Each structure stands twice: as C-alpha cells, then as structure tokens.
Amino acid sequence: MRVLGIVGSRRKKGNTAYLVQRTLEAIKSKDIDTELIFLSDYTIRGCIGCEGCKDTYKCVIMDDMQKIYPLLLNCDAIVLGSPTYFYNITADMKAFIERLYCYQIFDEEDRSVWSSVHEVLGGKYAVVISICEQNTEEDMGFAAEAMSKPLTGLGYRVIEAVKILKLFKKEDVLGSQDALEQVERAGEKLKKTLRLRNETEKKLKLLE
Ligand SMILES: Cc1cc2nc3c(=O)[nH]c(=O)nc-3n(C[C@H](O)[C@H](O)[C@H](O)COP(=O)(O)O)c2cc1C
Structure with a gap:
C-alpha cells in the first residue's frame, strides 16, 4: 500500500511540512510505503474551466501537475497539509485541488448527478491537516473544509481533519507535543x- 503526503506551504522547514512528515512516519511500515512532495517544487496553474478533461478524465494543461497525477492514481491514500492563509488554504493548495477536477464525473443531462474516477475505482482515503497561528477554530476559517469537502466529492473518505492552532513561527511546531x-x-x-x-x-x- 502507498500513501502520498502533500505539503501546501512554501516553508519547507515549517509547521505544515513537519506535521505532514510526522503523519507519514506514523503510517510508514512494512506493508505501507510513503512519499512526501512539496507543491512549491511544482509549477501548477489553476483550472481554466476548458472542460478538456470531460471525456478522458485527463487534464489538458501540460504543466507540472502532470507529474503528480500518476502519484495520485498509484496511492491508496493522501495526507494533505496546508497552513491557513486568510481563513483559507494557500494558493498552491487551491490550484492543486482545482486541477483534480479532471477526476470528477458528471451526468451529461443532469449535473446534479455526479461521481468521481476514484469512487469508480473503489475509493481512496485522506487525512487533512490545517494549521493556523490564532487561538480558535474560527480564526482558521475554511482551511480544513477547503481540503476535506473537495476530497470527499472526489471519492476520498476523509479519516481525520486535524486542526492545529497557535503555531506561527516555522519552528513553533517543535514545542507543541499536542500537535504531534x-x-x-x-x-x-x-x-x-x-x-x-x-x-x-x-x-x-x-x-x-
Ligand atoms: C499570508 C498569510 C496569511 C495568514 N492568515 C492566517 C489566518 O487567517 N489565520 C491564522 O490564524 N493564521 C494565519 N496565518 C499564519 C499561518 O497560518 C501560520 O504562521 C502557520 O503556522 C504557517 O505554517 P507553515 O509554517 O507551514 O508555513 C497567515 C500567514 C500568512 C503568511
């Protein structure tokens, strides 16, 4: 089995990176391989709404997202982590999620009828982790939901949506036993x- 960790912060040694890594360490075992990627290593445009993926379930934009699609198809679960940026996920994480649109399937006549490639292939799992500096979940805004809602629609069962508060500086996580x-x-x-x-x-x- 295989789990892919995806970091949506540009701070490679920041709180999100550390927490996604720790999650993967808890998962890695004889029967489960893990891999960590940083979205900042890839150039990913947002979805352009061209519907070019409608019949093939493949995105037509030829950027670095093409390197991530095979990783997504070949894993059983993902761990998505994003810091909170203005009550939401980062722009990198948003662009990444938008580009998963090619895996969404709609009925031609009635778009309220939909499924997803992952659902059809048997379903996948996800853990989402959102981090913010303030003290309440309200200050985190929609960051957790901005990841878990699309993933649910895309055929991932979100096992846990972990919300970590009160981390500001990139090394703050090291002092938070509770977050770990x-x-x-x-x-x-x-x-x-x-x-x-x-x-x-x-x-x-x-x-x-
Ligand atoms: C552009 C920007 C916007 C932010 N917006 C929020 C916010 O709305 N609420 C909050 O509590 N923290 C906010 N923060 C703080 C970060 O979420 C926090 O520092 C987090 O620990 C960064 O994670 P990282 O080390 O993985 O990059 C913001 C930080 C930046 C740079």
Missing part, C-alpha cells in the same frame, strides 16, 4: 483503516 500527538493519532488511524481494507479484500477473495 494529534497528527500521529490521525496517521495511526489511517494506517489501521488501510490494513482493515486490505484484510477484508483478502477475506472476500477467499469467500468467492
């Missing part, structure tokens, strides 16, 4: 969920 414990718990839960699915798949095959 929260992401480790989320990672453990994702690991157990993946194993449960794997074991159940095997059992079902034996029962065929």
Whole structure:
C-alpha cells in the first residue's frame, strides 16, 4: 500500500511540512510505503474551466501537475497539509485541488448527478491537516473544509481533519507535543483503516 503526503506551504522547514512528515512516519511500515512532495517544487496553474478533461478524465494543461497525477492514481491514500492563509488554504493548495477536477464525473443531462474516477475505482482515503497561528477554530476559517469537502466529492473518505492552532513561527511546531500527538493519532488511524481494507479484500477473495 502507498500513501502520498502533500505539503501546501512554501516553508519547507515549517509547521505544515513537519506535521505532514510526522503523519507519514506514523503510517510508514512494512506493508505501507510513503512519499512526501512539496507543491512549491511544482509549477501548477489553476483550472481554466476548458472542460478538456470531460471525456478522458485527463487534464489538458501540460504543466507540472502532470507529474503528480500518476502519484495520485498509484496511492491508496493522501495526507494533505496546508497552513491557513486568510481563513483559507494557500494558493498552491487551491490550484492543486482545482486541477483534480479532471477526476470528477458528471451526468451529461443532469449535473446534479455526479461521481468521481476514484469512487469508480473503489475509493481512496485522506487525512487533512490545517494549521493556523490564532487561538480558535474560527480564526482558521475554511482551511480544513477547503481540503476535506473537495476530497470527499472526489471519492476520498476523509479519516481525520486535524486542526492545529497557535503555531506561527516555522519552528513553533517543535514545542507543541499536542500537535504531534494529534497528527500521529490521525496517521495511526489511517494506517489501521488501510490494513482493515486490505484484510477484508483478502477475506472476500477467499469467500468467492
Ligand atoms: C499570508 C498569510 C496569511 C495568514 N492568515 C492566517 C489566518 O487567517 N489565520 C491564522 O490564524 N493564521 C494565519 N496565518 C499564519 C499561518 O497560518 C501560520 O504562521 C502557520 O503556522 C504557517 O505554517 P507553515 O509554517 O507551514 O508555513 C497567515 C500567514 C500568512 C503568511
């Protein structure tokens, strides 16, 4: 099994990077590989709404997102992390999520009827982590939902949406045992969920 961690902060040694990494460390095991990518290493435009992906489920924009699509298709789960920027996710994370539009499937006549490529292929899992400097969830605004809502629509079951408050400077995370414990718990839960699915798949095959 495979889990892909995706960091939406440009601070490569910042709070988000550290917490996504810690989550992956909690997941990594004999049966689960992990990989970490930073969106800042890629040039990703926002979706242009051309509908060029409508029949092929492939985005026609030839930028670095083309390097990430295979990683997404080849993993069982993702860990998305973004700092809060003005009550929302970062522009990098927003552009990345917009470009997942090619995996959304709509009925031609009735667009209220929809599915997704991942749903059709059996579903995937996600953990989302949002970080902010202020003291209340209200100050975090929509950051967590801006990741979990689209992912749910795209066929990911969001196992945990971890909200970490009160981290400002990039090294603040190092003094927050509570933040580390929260992401480790989320990672453990994702690991157990993946194993449960794997074991159940095997059992079902034996029962065929
Ligand atoms: C442009 C910008 C906007 C921000 N907006 C918010 C905000 O709306 N609420 C908040 O609590 N923190 C806000 N912050 C603080 C960051 O979310 C915080 O410093 C976070 O720990 C950064 O994570 P990183 O180290 O992974 O980059 C903002 C920071 C920047 C640079």
